[in-house]
Amino acid sequence: MSEPVSADADDGPVAIISGGGPFPFVVADAVMRHGRPVLLFAVRGWTDPAAVARYPHHWAWLGDFGWFRRTAKAAGVRDVVFIGTMLRPKLRQLRPDLATLSYLPRLVRLLRGGDDHLLSGIGKVFEENGFRLLGAHQVAPEILIPEGTLGRHVPSEQDRADIDRGLAVIRVIGPFDIGQAVVVAENYVLAVEAAEGTDRMLARVADLRRERRVPLSGKVGVLVKGPKPHQDRRLDLPSIGAATIRAAEAAGLAGVAVEARGAITADLADFVAAADAAGLFVVGVAAEARGSA
Amino acid sequence: MSEPVSADADDGPVAIISGGGPFPFVVADAVMRHGRPVLLFAVRGWTDPAAVARYPHHWAWLGDFGWFRRTAKAAGVRDVVFIGTMLRPKLRQLRPDLATLSYLPRLVRLLRGGDDHLLSGIGKVFEENGFRLLGAHQVAPEILIPEGTLGRHVPSEQDRADIDRGLAVIRVIGPFDIGQAVVVAENYVLAVEAAEGTDRMLARVADLRRERRVPLSGKVGVLVKGPKPHQDRRLDLPSIGAATIRAAEAAGLAGVAVEARGAITADLADFVAAADAAGLFVVGVAAEARGSA
Numbered sequence: 056m057s058e059p060v061s062a063d064a065d066d067g068p069v070a071i072i073s074g075g076g077p078f079p080f081v082v083a084d085a086v087m088r089h090g091r092p093v094l095l096f097a098v099r100g101w102t103d104p105a106a107v108a109r110y111p112h113h114w115a116w117l118g119d120f121g122w123f124r125r126t127a128k129a130a131g132v133r134d135v136v137f138i139g140t141m142l143r144p145k146l147r148q149l150r151p152d153l154a155t156l157s158y159l160p161r162l163v164r165l166l167r168g169g170d171d172h173l174l175s176g177i178g179k180v181f182e183e184n185g186f187r188l189l190g191a192h193q194v195a196p197e198i199l200i201p202e203g204t205l206g207r208h209v210p211s212e213q214d215r216a217d218i219d220r221g222l223a224v225i226r227v228i229g230p231f232d233i234g235q236a237v238v239v240a241e242n243y244v245l246a247v248e249a250a251e252g253t254d255r256m257l258a259r260v261a262d263l264r265r266e267r268r269v270p271l272s273g274k275v276g277v278l279v280k281g282p283k284p285h286q287d288r289r290l291d292l293p294s295i296g297a298a299t300i301r302a303a304e305a306a307g308l309a310g311v312a313v314e315a316r317g318a319i320t321a322d323l324a325d326f327v328a329a330a331d332a333a334g335l336f337v338v339g340v341a342a343e344a345r346g347s348a
Numbered sequence: 349m350s351e352p353v354s355a356d357a358d359d360g361p362v363a364i365i366s367g368g369g370p371f372p373f374v375v376a377d378a379v380m381r382h383g384r385p386v387l388l389f390a391v392r393g394w395t396d397p398a399a400v401a402r403y404p405h406h407w408a409w410l411g412d413f414g415w416f417r418r419t420a421k422a423a424g425v426r427d428v429v430f431i432g433t434m435l436r437p438k439l440r441q442l443r444p445d446l447a448t449l450s451y452l453p454r455l456v457r458l459l460r461g462g463d464d465h466l467l468s469g470i471g472k473v474f475e476e477n478g479f480r481l482l483g484a485h486q487v488a489p490e491i492l493i494p495e496g497t498l499g500r501h502v503p504s505e506q507d508r509a510d511i512d513r514g515l516a517v518i519r520v521i522g523p524f525d526i527g528q529a530v531v532v533a534e535n536y537v538l539a540v541e542a543a544e545g546t547d548r549m550l551a552r553v554a555d556l557r558r559e560r561r562v563p564l565s566g567k568v569g570v571l572v573k574g575p576k577p578h579q580d581r582r583l584d585l586p587s588i589g590a591a592t593i594r595a596a597e598a599a600g601l602a603g604v605a606v607e608a609r610g611a612i613t614a615d616l617a618d619f620v621a622a623a624d625a626a627g628l629f630v631v632g633v634a635a636e637a638r639g640s641a
Contacts, residue, residue, distance in 0.1 A: 220524070227520045231513070233537045244526045247540040250562050251552055259544055259552070269543050 060134070060193045067131035068092040068111070069194055070186075072123075074139025075101040077321040078191065078198070078294065082138050083110050085195030094130055096123060101141050117141075121154025124184055135181055137290050138191040178290055190289035192319055200295065200339045202315035206327045208336035210310055213241060214277055218312040218340060220244070221279025229283045235293045238306065240276025245269060253280065253293070257302035264307050274309045274334070281314030281342070293318045297329035300337075310336030317342060353427070353486045360424035361385040361404070362487055363479075365416075367432025368394040370614040371484065371491070371587065375431050376403050378488030387423055389416060394434050410434075414447025417477055428474055430583050431484040471583055483582035485612055493588065493632045495608035499620045501629040503603055507570055509535060511605040511633060514572025522576045528586045531599065533569025538562060546573065546586075550595035557600050567602045567627070574607030574635070586611045590622035593630075603629030610635060 069086050073079035073095050079102065083093045095102070095112035102114075113126060127135070151159060158180055178188045192199045204210075210218065217239040224237045224244060234248030238260050245263065248256040257278065263269050278299070282292055295311070295318050303311050311330065316339075320326045330337040362379050366372030366388050372395060376386045388395070388405035395407075408416060420428070444452060451473055471481045485492045497503075503511065510532040517530045517537060527541030531553050538556065541549040550571065556562050571592070575585055588604070588611050596604050604623065609632075613619045623630040 224521065224524050224526070227524070228517065228540070231517050231520070231537055233517070233540060237542075243543070244524050245543045247521070247526060247542050249530075249540050250536070250538045250556055255552075259548075263543055 059196045060189055066091070067133055068094040069189075070094050070096060070127050070130075070132040070135045072096045072098065072115075072135065072137045073102045073107065073112075074098055074137075074141035075103070076140045076294075077106075078319070079139045080106050080110070081198060081321045082136065082191045082195045085197055089194070091194075094127070094132060096127075098139075098141065101139060116150035118151035118155040120158065120180075121152040124154060127186070133185075133187055134189050134194070135186045136189050136191050136194055137177075175290070188289050190292065192292060192316075193289070197323075198319040198321065199316045200313045200318045200320055200323070202339040202341050205323075205330070205337045205339060206335075207331045208310065208334060210277070210312070210336045210338060213275075214309055214336070216242060217277040218279055218338070221277060221312065222281065222314070222340065225279065225281050225283075232283065235283055236278060236280040238276055238278055238308065240269070240271050240308070243269070245276065253278070253295075253299060254302045257299070257306045257308075260306040260308075261302075271307070274307060276306070276308045278303045278306075278308055278311045279313075280311070280318055282317045288317075294320065296320050296322065296326050300326065300329040300333055300335060303335060304333040308335065310338070312338050312340050315339035315341050352489045353482055359384070360426055361387040362482075363387050363389060363420050363423075363425040363428045365389045365391065365408075365428065365430045366395045366400065366405075367391055367430075367434035368396070369433045369587075370399075371612070372432045373399050373403070374491060374614045375429065375484045375488045378490055382487070384487075387420070387425060389420075391432075391434065394432065409443035411444035411448040413451065413473075414445045417447060420479070426478075426480050427482050427487070428479045429482050429484050429487055430470075468583070481582050483585065485585060485609075486582070490616075491612040491614065492609045493606045493611045493613055493616070495632040495634050498616075498630045498632060499623045499628075501603065501624070501627060503570070503605070503629045503631060506534060506568075507602055507629070510570040511572055511631070513537065514570060514605065515574065515607075515633065518572065518574050518576075525576060528576060529571060529573040531569055531571055531601070533562070533564050533601070536562070538569065546571070546588075546592060547595045550592070550599045550601075553599040553601075554595075564600070567600060569599070569601045571596045571599075571601055571604045572606075573604070573611055575610045581610075587613065589613050589615065589619050593619065593622040593626055593628060596628060597626040601628065603631070605631050605633050608632035608634050 069091055071079055071083055071093055086093050095107055095110045096115045097107045097112050098117055099114055181188045221237045221239045236248040236253045237244060238246040246256045246260050280293055282288060295313055327337060362384055364372055364376055364386055379386050386403060388400055388403045389408045390400045390405050391410055392407055474481045514530045514532045529541040529546045530537060531539040539549045539553050573586055575581060588606055620630060
């Protein structure tokens, strides 16, 4: 389910269920460039109203599943993409319609597991209702981080060792549905991301270094970021961009390693330019390179 | 090497290399109660000068290994205990004497690994010089967290599941020499400790909940704390006390689970009383109970 999807305009518009941030519009633009129409379902409280106005769109509550099903089918939608930031909603923020209500017991069970359970469960509900759930990267492959050294700066041998160690940690914590990123410096795991998110984890590393709680000096250490091994990539590929580069720079790191095709970026050129300017390397690492401990 | 050590006064004084906090004095008191003399080596900048004045002691820099070896042998010391807080020192904070200088290349190599490498390497140096390195808990078993429900409050079935999940996470990250604690709430791993320490990890969970970045309400979740699986327990058993209970309470947790005999506390009665007062459970969990994912 990770391969690009070929389809033409006869397959109807791609429904883009849109959260916050730039991704919904980057994906919509790419889909249109590839020759298919789009129909955005803008989630109230998250989607940027000014930006969404430029596209065919409806406003919706997250709990409007019955309405969505009718509206999307009437528009000839088969393919559905979820994209954009959205915190895990509390049940009372869902505003469930009748169809959604019938799924609530299942949702509640899913909410008691981690994000993975929730997301793959939601995917199943869409498929049971005749939709094809696609990853944003399948309709807009240009948002994927490619493999290789992406910018001007190159990781050292020690950086390579730190990258391998980081990938190994991400792999062992994968089954626990924890985070998608770690910071490793000179073989030492400084931080593991869980519910706080990557930028906060990097801010923590910046604090530890400023307070000299870790014996490191100079530009050392790597942010290693990838998808969780069993993650449903159609729903939750991690994203990365220039803001992460700035946070990595503030944490004193030497660079950033991202699993190639395992993370998305809204603007690759901007991301790489930020790293070049900050003196950080950026590499896309093949998943097969995931070494052992 | 984890069993209590039986020895009498003929074995000479126990040398206690003392960092910060109350533990050096708790251990010294216990050793004397058990009938052996002590000789404290107070590390400059860390040991509390007022408290150490009550015991036979010398002041020392961490790098005074040659001087330590002469002084300790002259005093009839065979058994050496390291105890008390000390951040990983920078090399320039070591103030190495000649004997220490000869070990520096080895120390530098150890510093490039994680804490485990550093600590077990230091242990080896002491043993090569004819000392017996003991864990504080071996000369003062009363500081170990015992097994069972320790306070008035009892974990629920969900809490038990969260404890099992936390123990499983600690086990898989063990080989990476990361942290010693995680927070799990309703099966969801909220935080993993690395270089920041337990109290900061708990402060992070308190922030996440206050900002409603995690969909939890009421008193839920467990701090699970244990030693790293391959840790040299003579040098680095995690410690826990009333301050951790207060931090767990601020994070909205239901309780705290500690691996029985895998962590130390300076004052068990005080620790349990703090939990009782805060309405949190405290349990010592047998290491064999470490479940799978």
